[in-house]
Amino acid sequence: MSKPTVPISVPQYFSRTYTRSLDNLKGVEFIDLSLNNLAGPIPSLNTLYYLNFLNLSNNMLQRxxxxxxxxxxxxxxFLSGKAKLWGGISTLGLPKCSSKSV
Structure with missing residues (x-):
């Protein structure tokens, strides 16, 4: 028996900072918020245990x-594009630290 799938559509060029409301999507497996203007720190999303795909490319996220x-x-x-991100695991290929903190 397969799990039910609920499509969630976010319009491109959506502009705002991340809100904690994503943390309420406990069973979500796929999030694609690419090609928007999301700003601020990247969310931890550590309560989304089933998440196996996350695309935050081409946003204004930083930190x-x-x-x-x-x-x-x-x-x-997937984190490519305009973001100013650093750290994370080495296989993400991001700088080790912010150039501002050096």
Whole structure:
């Protein structure tokens, strides 16, 4: 028996900072918020235990990438584009620290 799938559509060029409401999507497996103008720190999403694909590419996110949850799976995380991110696991290929903190 397969799990039910609920499609969630976020319009491109959506603009705002991350809100904790994503943390309420406990059973979500796939999140694609690419091509938006999301700003601020990258969310940890550490309560989304079933998440296996996360695309935050081409947003304005900044700060350190968490080293937990989905961010431990480099093949399921996409962060390319305009973001100013650092840290995370080495296989994500991000700088080790912010250039501002050096």
């Amino acid at each position: 350190e990438v968490p080293k937990q949850g989905i961010f431990l799976n480099a093949s399921g995380v």
